[in-house]
Amino acid sequence: MSATSQPKVSERExxxxxxxxxxxxxxxxxxxxxxFLGRFRLDLxxxxxxxxxxxxxxxEEFLAKLRDFCETKIDSARIERESRIxxxxxxxxxxxxxxxxxxxxxYGGLGLTQVYYNKSLALVGSASPAIGALLxxxxxxxxxxxxxxxxxxxxxxxxxxxxxxTDISAFLLTEPDVGSDPARLATTAVPEGDEYVLDGVKLWTxxxxxxxxxxxxxxxxxxxxxxxGITAFVxxxxxxxxxxxxxxxxxxxxxxxxxxxxxxxxRVPAANRIGPEGAGLKIALTTLNTGRLSLPxxxxxxxxxxxxxxxxxxxxxxxxxxxxxxxxxxxxxISFIAATSxxxxxxxxxxxxxxxxxxxxxxIEAALAKLYGSEMACLIADELVQIRGGRGFETxxxxxxxxxxxxxxxxxxxxxxINRIFEGSTEIMHLLIAREAVDAHLSVAGDLIDPxxxxxxxARAGAKAGGFYAxxxxxxxxxxxxxxxxxxxxxxxxxxxxxxxLRFVERSAxxxxxxxxYAMSRWQGRMETKQGxxxxxxDIGAELFAMSATCVRAELLRTTEPYGREAYQLAxxxxxxxxxxxxxxxxxxxTNTDELDRKVVKGVIGGTYTWLEQGVVxxxxxxxxxxxxxxxxxxxxxxxRPIR
Numbered sequence: 352m353s354a355t356s357q358p359k360v361s362e363r364e365x366x367x368x369x370x371x372x373x374x375x376x377x378x379x380x381x382x383x384x385x386x387f388l389g390r391f392r393l394d395l396x397x398x399x400x401x402x403x404x405x406x407x408x409x410x411e412e413f414l415a416k417l418r419d420f421c422e423t424k425i426d427s428a429r430i431e432r433e434s435r436i437x438x439x440x441x442x443x444x445x446x447x448x449x450x451x452x453x454x455x456x457x458y459g460g461l462g463l464t465q466v467y468y469n470k471s472l473a474l475v476g477s478a479s480p481a482i483g484a485l486l487x488x489x490x491x492x493x494x495x496x497x498x499x500x501x502x503x504x505x506x507x508x509x510x511x512x513x514x515x516x517t518d519i520s521a522f523l524l525t526e527p528d529v530g531s532d533p534a535r536l537a538t539t540a541v542p543e544g545d546e547y548v549l550d551g552v553k554l555w556t557x558x559x560x561x562x563x564x565x566x567x568x569x570x571x572x573x574x575x576x577x578x579x580g581i582t583a584f585v586x587x588x589x590x591x592x593x594x595x596x597x598x599x600x601x602x603x604x605x606x607x608x609x610x611x612x613x614x615x616x617x618r619v620p621a622a623n624r625i626g627p628e629g630a631g632l633k634i635a636l637t638t639l640n641t642g643r644l645s646l647p648x649x650x651x652x653x654x655x656x657x658x659x660x661x662x663x664x665x666x667x668x669x670x671x672x673x674x675x676x677x678x679x680x681x682x683x684x685i686s687f688i689a690a691t692s693x694x695x696x697x698x699x700x701x702x703x704x705x706x707x708x709x710x711x712x713x714x715i716e717a718a719l720a721k722l723y724g725s726e727m728a729c730l731i732a733d734e735l736v737q738i739r740g741g742r743g744f745e746t747x748x749x750x751x752x753x754x755x756x757x758x759x760x761x762x763x764x765x766x767x768x769i770n771r772i773f774e775g776s777t778e779i780m781h782l783l784i785a786r787e788a789v790d791a792h793l794s795v796a797g798d799l800i801d802p803x804x805x806x807x808x809x810a811r812a813g814a815k816a817g818g819f820y821a822x823x824x825x826x827x828x829x830x831x832x833x834x835x836x837x838x839x840x841x842x843x844x845x846x847x848x849x850x851x852x853l854r855f856v857e858r859s860a861x862x863x864x865x866x867x868x869y870a871m872s873r874w875q876g877r878m879e880t881k882q883g884x885x886x887x888x889x890d891i892g893a894e895l896f897a898m899s900a901t902c903v904r905a906e907l908l909r910t911t912e913p914y915g916r917e918a919y920q921l922a923x924x925x926x927x928x929x930x931x932x933x934x935x936x937x938x939x940x941x942t943n944t945d946e947l948d949r950k951v952v953k954g955v956i957g958g959t960y961t962w963l964e965q966g967v968v969x970x971x972x973x974x975x976x977x978x979x980x981x982x983x984x985x986x987x988x989x990x991x992r993p994i995r
Contacts, residue, residue, distance in 0.1 A: 377790075382705075382899075383715035387788035387892050389827045389864025391857040393838070395711060396899060399907040400704040402466050410467025413452070417471055420447055421478035428747060430479050430606040431762060441519075441561075441994050444486070449475070451515030453490045454499075458511035465641060465703040472645055473652035473699075480766040481606030483649045485519070488557040491642035492774070493520030494564045494585055501583075501626045501634050510564060510585060518563035519994065521588075523553040523612060524635060527980040531779045533568070533581060533632055537980070538614065540569035540584060542577050547584065547624070549592075549617040552980040560598045560608035561994050562588045567614070568631045580629025584619050589993070592617040594985035603765030610991075615984045639774060640714045641706050646770050647699045647724030653767055654692035654728055657735040660758055661685050664739060675738070684734040690925035691727050693918070694897045697904035698723060715787050716896065722780040723893040725770035732764040778886070785885035788892065789878070791819075792871055820868070827865050832857030841902055843909065846916055847923035849902045855930055856895050859937075863891050866940055883945040891936045894929045901925050 377384065382395040402410070424443050430436055444450065452468050454460025463471065468490070476483030490496065495514045498506055514520055529535045538551025549569055559565070565586040573579030586593070597611040626634050665676035665685060675681045702716045736743035739760050742750065747757035771777050831837040832854040841849040867888060871878055878885075905922035909915030954960055 377712055379710065379712040381712040381715055383719055383892065383896055384712070384787065384790075386860050386895055386899075387715075387863065387867070387888075388791055388823075389861040391830070391832070391853075391860045391899075393853065393899070393903075396701060396705070397903045397906070399701065399903050400708050401907075402464055402704065402707065406464045406467070406707075409461070410463055410470065413448075413461060413463060413467065414470060414474065416447060417449065417474055420444070421475055425475075425478045425482065427479045427759070428757065430481055431759070432748065434600065434605040436479070436481055436485065436606045436608075438994050440482070441485070444482070445516060448516070449486055450489060450517075450519065451495075452486070454495050454511055454515040458507065459515040460495075460511070461515075465644065465706040466700060469644055469648035469651075469699055469703050472648040473655070476649035477652040477656050479606065480649060480653075480763075481604050483645075483652070484604055484607050485558060487645035487649070488522065489514070489520050491645040492522040492566075492638055493558065493562075494518075494566055495520065496638045496642055497566055497583060497625050497634050498585070500637060501630075505622065506585065506625070514564065519558055519561055520564040520566065521556050521558035521562040522566045522635075523556050523559065524568045525553065525555050527552060527554045527611075527978050531776070533635075536568065536570050536581055537982075538567070538569040539982075540571050540582060540619070542571065542574070542621075543618075545621050546618045547571070547621060549584070549586065549614040549619055550982040551614050552982070553612045553614075554980075555599065555609055556595075556612045557607060557609045559588075559612050560595050560610040560990060561992055562608075563993055564588060565593075565612070566625070567619075568635060569614075571628045578628045581631035582628045583625040583631040583634045585623040585625060586614075586617065586619050588991060590617050590619070593991070594987065594989045595991040596985055596987040596989075598990050601769065603762070603768055613985045615982065640717050643717045643721040643774055644699065644703055644706065646773060647695065647702075647720045647728075650724035650728035650767065650770060651692070651696045651699050653763055654688070654695050654731050657731050657760075657763065658688050658692050660760065661688050661735055661738055664758075681738055684738055686924055687928065688731050688734055690921050690928060691731055693904075693921040694901045694925045694929075695724050695727060697900040697922075698897050701900040701903065715784060718775075718780055718784050718787075719889075719893045719896050721774065722777060722784065722889070723897055725767075725773075726777060728767050729764070729771060732760070732767050736760050736764055778882070781886040781889045782882065784889045784892070788888065789867060789871070792867070824865075824868065827861045827868075830857055830861055832859075832861070841906055846909065846919040849905060849919060849922055849926065852898055852923070852926035852930070853902055855926075855933075856898050859891070859895055859933055862937065863888065863895070866937070870940075881945070883943060883948075884940060887936050887940050891933055894933045894936070898926050898929050 380392070380395055382392055385392045385395070420443060425440060426437075430440075448461050449471070451458075451460030452463045452471055453465075454462070456462040472483050472487055475486065493514070494510055498510060502510075510518075524533065524536075526537055529537065538549065538553065540547040540549050547569075549567065551569065553559070553567070556562075556565075565588050567584045567586045568581055569584060571577060571579045571582045592615045594613045594615070595610045596613050599609045599611065601607065601609070625631075662676075662685070665681060666674050668675045670678065676685055698720050702713055702720045705711050705713050705716060739758070742755070742758070743760045746761060747759040751757035775783060834854075837857075838850040838853040841853055842851075870881065870884060870888075874881055901922045905915075905918040908918040912918070
């Protein structure tokens with residue numbers, strides 16, 4: 352392969368690259384992994400873990416400063432109007448220490464826990480989602496996080512103090528023709544002495560327009576003395592040959608500094624390589640395990656804001672002699688917003704505290720939090736727009752111009768939409784989580800369903816699988832969820848009964864595991880193609896995780912806060928709504944249109960239904976579907992603008 356060619360990979364090779372990048376071992380317990388295996392390990396999340404007093408005090412002190420900054424220094428309407436975060440706002444965040452929220456104090460950071468980092472993102476994201484995205488991309492997936500986990504001491508000493516106070520960082524993986532299939536990564540890093548020479552183009556580089564430091568994923572060619580493979584580097588954004596060719600604009604997050612970055616003969620010291628050659632994807636995926644929690648944090652902030660606006664507006668607006676809140680059609684939406692916002696915060700806080708304690712493997716929990724938070728927050732915002740009616744569709748600027756409160760409901764809906772795509776689309780998250788959920792099955796029966804394995808390999812796998820399932824399957828028949836007094840501590844006098852919901856979770860977890868086993872027995876090696884089925888399996892697991900977190904949080908609040916009874920009410924409402932969705936998802940595992948859909952898709956792609964497209968005009972402009980990204984010198988103006 353030449354340094355400038357696009358790698359050609361088969362479907363199997365692409366899967367092998369993704370599989371090699373996975374964290375293979377489970378050294379710590381995982382509540383969500385056990386849930387998918389039919390084992391409801393309530394002991395892993397209850398009693399709810401709590402932050403240390405010192406961590407909580409430091410976090411609350413920063414939250415107070417950040418709230419004041421959000422209220423007095425952030426003009427969200429200006430950011431939306433100008434499609435840019437003012438430099439003075441970013442510099443104010445630097446002075447506040449917001450760039451270093453997750454960076455250790457010994458490097459000049461604030462050393463906040465994951466819990467308080469996420470609370471901070473929820474707060475600042477409610478003031479301006481674009482600022483939330485800037486801070487998140489910088490700390491959750493930018494230079495600080497991979498260096499914290501994989502960097503050398505010299506790298507930490509060199510870069511972390513800069514990231515904590517002055518330098519903005521970005522993460523560059525995606526390319527014009529490479530999204531969630533990194534096996535086709537085309538950017539190269541060719542070794543030359545004590546340096547690597549980077550060539551390639553990166554797309555959708557959040558923070559890339561203003562970044563000082565970049566984490567770049569590039570392919571090192573295999574050669575003598577070089578293992579090769581996709582590798583991570585820290586790159587100075589001001590290096591010769593680095594050009595930001597475009598600042599991209601989007602339907603939402605209009606202040607986001609997202610661009611197209613070209614590398615042409617960019618020299619990077621070998622000392623800036625993060626980890627060994629070939630470890631780039633593993634570093635990226637491991638970074639995302641906790642980095643993904645930043646997105647549900649901002650979803651929580653949006654949910655809280657939507658609840659506030661829904662409450663105030665629905666009490667004020669009257670229709671047919673009473674506030675619209677008391678009309679059932681509107682009231683059900685308000686109940687959904689309140690209950691789901693409570694659940695999203697429960698999922699986020701539990702996952703974040705588990706990340707801080709580091710006693711559990713939370714790779715599935717973090718992925719579920721991202722998946723569930725991004726999907727449900729969009730529904731919350733959509734319901735708020737519906738409750739507001741025409742005013743929900745009207746911009747805040749227009750509302751203000753005619754003398755009404757400038758409520759940016761439509762903006763929140765637009766801003767939230769990207770979260771279903773950012774850092775793993777919903778469809779990719781379904782597949783990623785499903786792969787982890789069936790890991791135990793593949794570890795014992797993988798060779799049995801692998802068409803390339805020999806008969807002797809299959810025989811050995813069959814014997815191994817037989818022993819595993821002989822012990823596992825009988826445990827899925829009965830469990831604590833069938834006993835009426837189980838989880839009695841969640842049924843205190845004078846409160847709604849949450850124990851019944853936990854019993855439902857336990858029963859449903861076993862049913863989920865049985866369904867997965869049946870599907871593997873039925874489809875075997877074709878299981879990975881049944882993406883509709885796998886997506887529903889994951890969605891059921893997400894609902895069960897959310898119900899579990901919600902009940903545990905309600906019980907915590909009952910014992911620590913004066914609004915414990917109200918928390919129980921919200922948890923009860925959420926669980927009842929969630930159970931309806933779970934029952935529907937179970938039905939759709941086996942009653943669906945997946946086969947018919949595949950036939951229709953073949954017809955659409957084959958041109959069978961082009962007659963249906965007649966009668967319209969296409970307002971799209973000219974140009975290729977995917978922009979040309981051939982390596983070489985840039986022919987465009989550099990729009991990179993570091994903020995000082």
